[in-house]
Every structure is written in structure tokens, then in C-alpha cells.
Amino acid sequence: GQQLNQSPQSMFIQEGEDVSMNCTSSSIFNTWLWYKQDPGEGPVLLIALYKAGELTSNGRLTAQFGITRKDSFLNISASIPSDVGIYFCAGRPDSWGKFQFGAGTQVVVTP
């Protein structure tokens, strides 16, 4: 099945820096989701987006649904050590059936 193109694959940043990552799809989506996964745990839903151009925040996290409906972006501002983990994007083109996932962006935050 189709996987989304997520980049970067990994990021090593200093505490306090901002982080940006993105996902692209070859087809149009009506939903974009962003998750965080800690080692050995299930992914936790951070932000859900439903409309092209939508910008949604959750604390220091901000995500956008791209205008073309083929991409999405996640920003983490003023990173802290607990931001360490793998961030996944996901989406689907309609309101039923399968979700598609990116391969994940591993974020490492150093003090």
C-alpha cells in the first residue's frame, strides 16, 4: 500500500530550538493526523486536521493542512527533553477504509 513521504527521517536539536517536519502524498486527502510515539508504546494522537489551509495548535505543537490537500506540516516550538520520540503523519483520502502512514521522524533533543 502507499506510504506517505515524511521528512526529515531524523532530527538532532538543542533544547529550546524549533522543529519542523512535513508529509506529502501523491493523492488528495480529506484528513491529516499527527502522532507521537514513545519507545515501546502505541502512537498518541496529537493533532487532527480536516480542511485545506487549516492551522491547528496543541500547546507548543502547530500543524497545517496544506492548500493542495497533498501535504501537511508539523512544528514544535521551544523544544524540551520530553519532546523526544518518533512523530508520524497519517491521513486518508475519504471517510472510510485505510489510513496511510509516513515512516516517521525521530526527534532527539539535547540539553
Added chain:
Amino acid sequence: DGGITQSPKYLFRKEGQNVTLSCEQNLNHDAMYWYRQDPGQGLRLIYYSQIVNDFQKGDIAEGYSVSREKKESFPLTVTSAQKNPTAFYLCASSGGASYNEQFFGPGTRLTVL
């Protein structure tokens, strides 16, 4: 508390044995999913079910089987035909008012010796 439970957290089996992983949800979601995650990789869909008594193969269904006899439960059997079963297995569900959002359980790490 509403959520998805998977048990056990860790599971060890000998090669050649079938093993069943449990997934239960009390979110009243219609759809449930099983994914496999290997180290450093994304999620690959094994099976999904959009309604009770119905399920579809995902991208890597070979060597796996499922049933959906109840809305709350979607057990996954890893059969001896699965050539490389050691992995982290995640169950998820979606439905209700948040039908476009997918929620995950805590996962089961299966190790086949």
C-alpha cells in the same frame, strides 16, 4: 475510562506455534485495525474491519488471521505460516463522532524464539 487495551504487553512463543493477540476497545468504534511495526520502520497494515463480522486484508495479511464477532474485540492470530513474526503489533480503532481519527492501543511485542 475509554480506550483500547492490548494484552499481553510482551509475548514469547516458540517457532511453529500459533499465537493470538488480544485487542479490546470500549470507544464504541465501528472500525478496528491491526498494524505491524518493525524497528526503525513505519506502520504496515495487516487486517482491518469496518463492521462486525466483516474484515479485509491489509498490505501484509499473509500468515495472519482475524475475527470480528463482537464490536469491542478484534483478535489477531499469528500463524506458523508467518515467516518473520517477531515484531511490535499495534491495534487501533476509529469511529463515532471522531470517525476520521484513529486511536491506538499500547501494543504487544511478540518474540518468536
